[in-house]
Amino acid sequence: MTGTPPLKRTPLDSTALAAAPIPGSGADRDAERLARATISMVVEPGDLRCLGLTGRLGGVEFLDVLRRHPDLRPELAAASARLAEVEPERTLEQAERQGIRFVIPGDEEWPEQLEDLTEAGELQQRGEVPAGLWVKGPLRLDRLGRSVAIVGSRSATTYGDQLASDLAAVVAAAGHPVVSGAAFGIDYAAHRGAVGAGAATVAVLACGVDRAYPAAHRDMLRYLGENHAVVSEAPLGASPFRIRFLARNRVIAALTRGTVVVEAAVRSGALNTASWAERLNRVVMGTPGPLTSVASQGVNQLLRSGAATLVTGPDDVLELLGSAGENLTQELRAPEQERDRLSVPERQVLDAVPVLEPAPTASIAFVAGLGAPQVAHFLEGLEERGLVEARAGGWRLTERGRA
Amino acid sequence: MTGTPPLKRTPLDSTALAAAPIPGSGADRDAERLARATISMVVEPGDLRCLGLTGRLGGVEFLDVLRRHPDLRPELAAASARLAEVEPERTLEQAERQGIRFVIPGDEEWPEQLEDLTEAGELQQRGEVPAGLWVKGPLRLDRLGRSVAIVGSRSATTYGDQLASDLAAVVAAAGHPVVSGAAFGIDYAAHRGAVGAGAATVAVLACGVDRAYPAAHRDMLRYLGENHAVVSEAPLGASPFRIRFLARNRVIAALTRGTVVVEAAVRSGALNTASWAERLNRVVMGTPGPLTSVASQGVNQLLRSGAATLVTGPDDVLELLGSAGENLTQELRAPEQERDRLSVPERQVLDAVPVLEPAPTASIAFVAGLGAPQVAHFLEGLEERGLVEARAGGWRLTERGRA
Numbered sequence: 001m002t003g004t005p006p007l008k009r010t011p012l013d014s015t016a017l018a019a020a021p022i023p024g025s026g027a028d029r030d031a032e033r034l035a036r037a038t039i040s041m042v043v044e045p046g047d048l049r050c051l052g053l054t055g056r057l058g059g060v061e062f063l064d065v066l067r068r069h070p071d072l073r074p075e076l077a078a079a080s081a082r083l084a085e086v087e088p089e090r091t092l093e094q095a096e097r098q099g100i101r102f103v104i105p106g107d108e109e110w111p112e113q114l115e116d117l118t119e120a121g122e123l124q125q126r127g128e129v130p131a132g133l134w135v136k137g138p139l140r141l142d143r144l145g146r147s148v149a150i151v152g153s154r155s156a157t158t159y160g161d162q163l164a165s166d167l168a169a170v171v172a173a174a175g176h177p178v179v180s181g182a183a184f185g186i187d188y189a190a191h192r193g194a195v196g197a198g199a200a201t202v203a204v205l206a207c208g209v210d211r212a213y214p215a216a217h218r219d220m221l222r223y224l225g226e227n228h229a230v231v232s233e234a235p236l237g238a239s240p241f242r243i244r245f246l247a248r249n250r251v252i253a254a255l256t257r258g259t260v261v262v263e264a265a266v267r268s269g270a271l272n273t274a275s276w277a278e279r280l281n282r283v284v285m286g287t288p289g290p291l292t293s294v295a296s297q298g299v300n301q302l303l304r305s306g307a308a309t310l311v312t313g314p315d316d317v318l319e320l321l322g323s324a325g326e327n328l329t330q331e332l333r334a335p336e337q338e339r340d341r342l343s344v345p346e347r348q349v350l351d352a353v354p355v356l357e358p359a360p361t362a363s364i365a366f367v368a369g370l371g372a373p374q375v376a377h378f379l380e381g382l383e384e385r386g387l388v389e390a391r392a393g394g395w396r397l398t399e400r401g402r403a
Numbered sequence: 404m405t406g407t408p409p410l411k412r413t414p415l416d417s418t419a420l421a422a423a424p425i426p427g428s429g430a431d432r433d434a435e436r437l438a439r440a441t442i443s444m445v446v447e448p449g450d451l452r453c454l455g456l457t458g459r460l461g462g463v464e465f466l467d468v469l470r471r472h473p474d475l476r477p478e479l480a481a482a483s484a485r486l487a488e489v490e491p492e493r494t495l496e497q498a499e500r501q502g503i504r505f506v507i508p509g510d511e512e513w514p515e516q517l518e519d520l521t522e523a524g525e526l527q528q529r530g531e532v533p534a535g536l537w538v539k540g541p542l543r544l545d546r547l548g549r550s551v552a553i554v555g556s557r558s559a560t561t562y563g564d565q566l567a568s569d570l571a572a573v574v575a576a577a578g579h580p581v582v583s584g585a586a587f588g589i590d591y592a593a594h595r596g597a598v599g600a601g602a603a604t605v606a607v608l609a610c611g612v613d614r615a616y617p618a619a620h621r622d623m624l625r626y627l628g629e630n631h632a633v634v635s636e637a638p639l640g641a642s643p644f645r646i647r648f649l650a651r652n653r654v655i656a657a658l659t660r661g662t663v664v665v666e667a668a669v670r671s672g673a674l675n676t677a678s679w680a681e682r683l684n685r686v687v688m689g690t691p692g693p694l695t696s697v698a699s700q701g702v703n704q705l706l707r708s709g710a711a712t713l714v715t716g717p718d719d720v721l722e723l724l725g726s727a728g729e730n731l732t733q734e735l736r737a738p739e740q741e742r743d744r745l746s747v748p749e750r751q752v753l754d755a756v757p758v759l760e761p762a763p764t765a766s767i768a769f770v771a772g773l774g775a776p777q778v779a780h781f782l783e784g785l786e787e788r789g790l791v792e793a794r795a796g797g798w799r800l801t802e803r804g805r806a
Contacts, residue, residue, distance in 0.1 A: 044770060075772070078769055078772055081769075082769065159693055159695060162695070163694060163695070207759075213758070213759060239757040239758070239759055239760055239762065240757070240758050240759060241754065241755055241756070241757055241758065241770060242753070242754040242755075242758075243754045243755065243770070287694055288691030288692070288693075288694065288703060288706070288713070289691070289693060290562055290691075290692060290693055291566060291690055291691065291715055291716060292562060292565070292566070297715075300691060300713070300715050301715060303691070303706075303713050304713045304714070304715050304719060309707075310691070310703070310706050310707045310713065311707070312694055312700075312703050312704060312707050313694060316707060350645075351644065351645040351646045352644055352645075352646065353644070354642040354643070354644055355616070355642070355643050355644065355645075356610075356616060356642055356643060357642055359642065366481050366484075366485060367447060367644060367646070369447075369478070369481055
């Protein structure tokens with residue numbers, strides 16, 4: 001694990017070097033799920049040591065260590081002590097009654113991309129693959145391979161809200177499910193956009209999926225839990241702590257193919273998600289905002305540093321998310337103007353007509369580098385198109401010709 | 404000359420291959436100045452062939468060709484025909500009376516960086532080094548080696564105006580004279596900013612420096628002509644034509660070390676200036692704007708394409724203009740918050756306090772991974788700082804603690 005001291009050489013380590021086998025089905029599988037649910041309930045989301053060991057040993061084996069050797073490492077003691085307080089069988093039954101499932105590695109539904117979190121280093125002492133994910137809702141997590149995170153400030157402006165909503169609508173409708181949190185501002189706007197477009201969207205929470213935080217989003221969370229998906233690494237009933245938000249951000253970044261930051265102040269959790277996305281080699285994108293807007297300072301700085309690619313709209317996001325050639329942005333073009341419809345010599349003549357004071361045909365011919373009779377002919381045509389006008393002293397551009 | 408067919412093999416070409424010697428002083432120098440003033444009056448700004456030949460042959464020699472071999476190439480005929488209409492001696496005298504000088508290559512004041520335009524290719528059939536520059540005002544052109552162009556939309560928004568003005572003020576005061584046009588919007592705002600900061604600023608015109616275009620900026624142009632500098636490649640009395648604006652843009656780009664585009668719509672002359680800056684290996688910068696603002700669409704696209712570097716303020720511009728290490732941008736930091744002043748374990752405790760529902764000390768100690776007595780002590784300290792509050796059931800964050 002980058003950034004943490006190497007594990008001590010203990011009898012554990014010889015087995016720790018091999019990847020843990022994931023039981024296929026039946027009783028073994030049930031035991032592994034129960035073990036991981038237990039781990040989820042006694043280990044904090046993103047706990048580097050405990051989750052690292054869970055990944056290497058498997059849930060059943062790691063739980064056995066927790067039960068039998070709590071003194072092996074100080075980090076294990078707290079989790080071990082908590083084992084007496086939880087009732088994982090009962091919790092799994094309760095969850096099932098509430099339509100909540102606990103998805104673990106090896107399940108058909110498990111989003112393989114989360115494995116990128118293995119030894120992916122740490123930010124704020126969080127990292128590693130979750131022991132499992134608690135999920136409410138019909139959307140399967142293995143459908144999120146092409147998903148995109150849309151994240152940003154809780155105190156978003158109307159500009160940011162509109163942008164997040166528009167991006168989410170177009171990108172989700174194009175087959176990239178949206179993943180976000182459940183906060184006010186950008187998170188909410190992103191879900192609203194995707195739902196409005198009849199497309200898939202997922203809320204990843206820092207608290208249990210049976211909780212509503214913020215409370216004002218209870219209805220939204222109920223709707224997503226019934227029609228899309230609400231996901232958390234934290235067990236049922238868990239409260240939202242700051243470190244759980246930080247752990248949650250890594251899950252959002254890892255689940256998705258890319259992260260778009262829409263409005264983020266200098267100290268915004270969305271920048272933490274972007275850091276995770278960068279570390280995991282996901283596409284990091286950002287929408288610029290006015291330099292005078294505090295709500296955009298963080299994302300503008302992210303763009304300035306080169307850590308994120310500037311996107312000007314959903315087409316850019318699709319292009320960056322897509323496989324090569326799958327989505328190619330059309331260069332934004334100005335609406336065609338009258339002068340675009342002119343021939344080359346006509347345009348040469350038009351460019352030589354003064355803006356201000358009328359000039360005679362001979363002078364225009366000189367500037368255009370063309371013969372006077374030819375120029376006289378073109379000037380008449382340009383007058384018919386309303387681009388030039390005859391005045392005392394010669395010709396000059398009309399308002400339309402100046403455009 | 405890139406993009407144009409090679410010159411025909413004529414007796415001219417053998418001398419054309421050598422760089423033209425620039426006469427040192429005295430009568431030769433006066434003759435060269437008179438010749439180039441004449442060329443300036445009969446050749447359109449940015450005329451590739453005529454200016455290319457002027458550079459290679461020198462003014463006196465090229466003028467001789469114009470006079471004696473007008474049929475050598477079709478492009479020469481028009482300029483040659485015009486020789487009869489101009490009175491260069493009288494014009495130079497008139498200019499002197501109006502405080503206008505004609506600066507040519509080899510003058511101490513000549514801005515050497517313009518030589519980068521030699522065979523620098525062409526955009527819209529314009530290019531090459533001007534025969535000379537007409538200048539009004541006390542600011543010497545050889546002082547523009549560190550200058551910066553600030554350009555953008557005529558129909559700027561309040562946001563763009565404010566930005567251009569602020570950038571110009573800080574950057575010019577730091578020793579980088581501002582160069583711009585004289586249009587409404589960003590050009591005007593840039594001059595206003597530099598003048599307000601008591602720093603140098605230069606307007607480069609598409610018409611003669613004795614003309615005021617737009618007329619509403621007559622006062623500004625008079626002020627700049629008396630206190631700073633107003634510059635043009637076009638001769639006295641010349642009207643503003645579209646192709647003269649295009650030729651003018653290359654002079655702005657070539658005079659300066661870098662170009663900042665502040666607000667530009669998709670079809671904006673500022674983007675033409677940016678293209679010239681890129682072609683001349685100058686620093687190309689842009690300030691982002693709201694994606695919903697038409698006035699920023701062109702510059703946002705320029706940033707998206709990677710052709711320009713996003714700048715978030717004057718410090719970024721200074722850093723990009725400066726020699727290595729000369730100006731280093733301070734990373735923008737959020738104002739220090741209460742939590743920044745906490746010790747590491749204090750912060751660990753704070754991060755473990757629930758946002759919503761109070762938790763007992765033991766539970767907080769578990770999440771924080773610290774001993775309960777130690778945590779109880781820290782919680783009291785955090786309460787004194789107003790970051791946590793004791794409630795029925797334990798502790799939770801205050802409004803301030805959540806910030």
